Amino acid sequence: MAWLCRSLSLLLSTAVAGSLFLSGLPKAAYGAVPAVGTHAQASALIDVESGRLLHSSQGDKQLRIASLTKIMTAIVAIEDGQLTDVVTTSKRAYAREGSSIYLQLGEKMTLLNLLYGLMLRSGNDAATAIAEHVGGSEEGFVQLMNNKAELIGLRHTQFRNPHGLDAEGHYSSANDLARLTAYALRNPIFSDIVRTKVKTAPNPNDEWDYMWHNKNKMLSMYEGADGVKTGYTKLAFRCLVSSATRNGQRLAAVTINDGDDWADHRKLLDWGFQHYPLVSIADKGQAIAAYTLAAGNSFRYPLAESEKGELKSTLILEEAMTTRYKLGYRGSLEWSIGETRIGTVPVYDAGSVRLQLPERRPLTLAALHHSDSPRFFADSLMDAMRALFR
Template sequence: MLKRTMIVVLFFSLFLGAAPKEAAAGGSSWAVIDAETGRLLEGSNENVRLPIASLTKMWTALTFLESSDMSDKIKITPQAASAEGSSIYLQQGMTIDAESLLYGLMLRSGNDAAHALAEHAGGSLDGFVDLMNEKAMLYGLKDTVFTNPSGLHDDRHLSTAYETALMLKYAMENDKFRKIASTKNYRYEGDEQIYSWRNKHRMIHSEPTVIAGKTGFTKAAGRTLATYFEKDGKKVIVVTLNDGNDWNTHKFLANKVFSSHKLATVAKEGTYEILPGVEGELKQPIRLLLKKGEKAELQNVVRIPRGKSKLSTGTWTVSFDNVPLITSEILIKQ
């Protein structure tokens, strides 16, 4: 029998919106989120819109992976070869596979790689930027706007520390992105070119709890950094915007959250009595990263479909402060 308060409802949907905060010129911010649920665990100015520099490339990579094939061969145009900013030194007219460009994009932050991938997947740079923004809307990133695939400064090209952390969360759910972003070193050998790239995110090489991440810098944005940490089953993402001491900040914030939060079992696997004559079977336990005392404040909602089918699939949602954190399927028997 389920011990906590449970509400049984029929399937329904609710959408809420909020106006974005204005960008704070020269400001800084940070956010730590649960990498499993996207829940904000700690933050400062986490919803203020700021430049994110090359953290943009996390979304460039995911947009490409969800719209094109990594095995595609891409010919480097003059525009891509001469892209402004950081470069992996692609040569005009050369042909290289998209997979290698993605490694150059994520490990070395190549703006030329970003340009080449964008032209290929979007038909044009503007076409790809449209795809990036459409995907941001689809994923609920309401405070994020892209004007280019590299993160070069533009007054309109902004996001927040919280939504940038969500970018990495969503991207890491893509197995291809996860493999690329967590790679320490990559070597490409073409017919005429050989490239060897070492991941710029230095904590990937030195910290065993760091799985993946991305660095960024422009004069306008300052230093930006995103890092995916895992320790003892706990998974958190840290993002800092305009932090000159970002490496130390990330280690401090990750360790702080690992110390203050426990991976708690909210609901054990097994059979629960939902209503008289109605049972629900939870096949996997539900676990959440929680501070001391938060477990007692959780709300559990089971949604069951209409009808009298003997077997059907419902959902079990756990919320905190009326904000849904995680939803699992539950087998309904009646």
């Protein structure tokens, strides 16, 4: 559906209490953010909430990724499987080489517990059992993995198996892994699994339960660490994705082929928290100066001090005769740094019942790259129906 919009670029330099200021931040007298380096062949750092890549070095280079593959295996299983399902270990899973949680042939375990074994101990047997159960076969599950990669927008990723053992045509990139991790960490089940240091699970083969200790040393050695996955093969070398949360901001770091990854991840995360803190740009319900309108969502974005003076916004007003206007949508606020758009939120009448509805994630830069914002029409329709039938 096409519609006409009127665009007003508002650059305000004075403040009025209680109003939403579209680019009211003064020009900051700061230089560029200093670069950060690692020992990795490729690296990336992402802000999980916004999806903004804060650092990238050889970020689109297609490389072997070892068990970082299991990030995709886990999120596909969580989204497409039933966590209470009981999975039976096949001969193929039982015999899988490499790291293992030592499942026995025919052993039964819930999908949820297999996911803990997958992510804490990097069990290749668990990966195979999960794939066969959720995908019908290992090959069927790999197709689900590649479909998910395409859906998320991972352009430098292709999977050949669910565990990450070296295979021709099985690769990803640091940037893609950062985006995948940000996507996965927004799922509370995935997030809970990867932050777990120790997990016990019933063991039908012995008198004692399984006890799995997470291989990710960052959970113990870095303040605020809460994920994600280690990896190693003879061809991929040491690979690591870590995440940490401080002051309400969550970052995820990626290194591929890095002989000093624990130190490099501490450095990357420290650098990100120091130089790109989350800034609250808009609050839901906040009035827009000179209009009887309000922001439909809050919006936070990681900004360097030197970028704050470059922050601009555009108010795009909906024409009154459109369907979306009749459903209560009054337009959108779009923010940019220089010429780069970073996010947008819907705008409603200041007294609209839609401001009382649950908050939506703002459409951010990553989404803007893959969409002309058709989501707003569907959201407008759903929100209007909720408002009508409250």
